[in-house]
Amino acid sequence: MNLASLRGQIAATEDIIRSQTDSLRVVQTQFDLGGASRSDVLQQQATLAATQAQLPPLQKQLAQQRNQLMTLLGKPPTEDAGQGFRLSTLHLPEQLPLSLPSQLVEQRPDVRSAEAQLHVASANVGVAEGAQFPQFQITGLWGVASAGLSTFFMPGSGVWNIGITLAQTLIDGGQLEHKKLAAAAAYDKAAAQYRSTVLSAFQDVANALRALQSDADALKATVLAEQTAQASLNLAQQQYQLGAVNYLTLLNSQQQYQNALVNRVKAQGQRYADTAALFQALGGGWWNRNDVRLESKGKPGGIVNLPPVQDIKPPRAGH
DSSP states (O other): OHHHHHHHHHHHHHHHHHHHHHHHHHHHHHHHTTSSOHHHHHHHHHHHHHHHHHHHHHHHHHHHHHHHHHHHTTOOTTSOOOOOOOGGGOOOOSOOOSEEEGGGGGGSHHHHHHHHHHHHHHHHHHHHHHTTSOOEEEEEEEEEOOSSGGGTTSTTOEEEEEEEEESSOSOOTTHHHHHHHHHHHHHHHHHHHHHHHHHHHHHHHHHHHHHHHHHHHHHHHHHHHHHHHHHHHHHHHHHHHTTSSOHHHHHHHHHHHHHHHHHHHHHHHHHHHHHHHHHHHTTSOGGGOSSOOGGGTTOSSSEEEOOOGGGOOOOOTTO
8 A cells, every 4th residue: 555655646746747847947938038037937946846856755665665565575675576556556345334243353363362362371270270189090900819720710710909099299388279370360361461452453443444434535625625726726827827927826836736636645545554454453354254244334243333523522521
């Protein structure tokens, strides 16, 4: 997502550079004809140079993100894995509900690991408690008893030799009791860790859902701002060529359009990133489960649901 967003920002910056280069030619022509001052030319040159200076840092970040991706893929930076991600090639899922069944977080690796550790700690408590009871070893040996060779194979000559031995000492100085207490403490720790892991999982899901709820509104606003800034810039360029407005008006329109364009690209990238964050928060693969239906909107069962932003109110005094 970062790669696609950076590529989009680079493309937007390059478009702005081309637009500002065209504006510089217009201002230069106006200056040659006596319709603009030398100050106007210098200001446009400074604006173009400032925009060009934004391009190398973005290209640096793009290269670093690509190298990081190659490292995660187990490849050297010199190889190409075809990771030409662009915002135009990415597509959001057709349906992303604003509420989800809480049992989806069960498949997260960290939740499953914490649950397994809790089971192990519980079993260890049982082992420690069982070790406190006396343990005996019973051995049985089959033998024969006979007064002589004539009766050696006679019925009733076989006997059992049964022995009982104590497998542990009854007095151990409290070691077994302390082991049981240690196992119980380890279980309490594992239970607290499991609870903390589950709560963190719910927090991740709630954050992702809240982000998705606001991303669509933010993207809609930035698209409208870009369209408005584009129309304003086109009008300012036409009016400046006709001498209807001064250069400062054109410069302000350029800066507004530049900011609106980059903000729209960032909003697009953030929306995709938050979508990926939801998949990550749910542990991935939840769309393959048969026990949870997407169209259920989180019903029935435990719900990870959030009230609308406007419905969230601060607590009253004393509560």
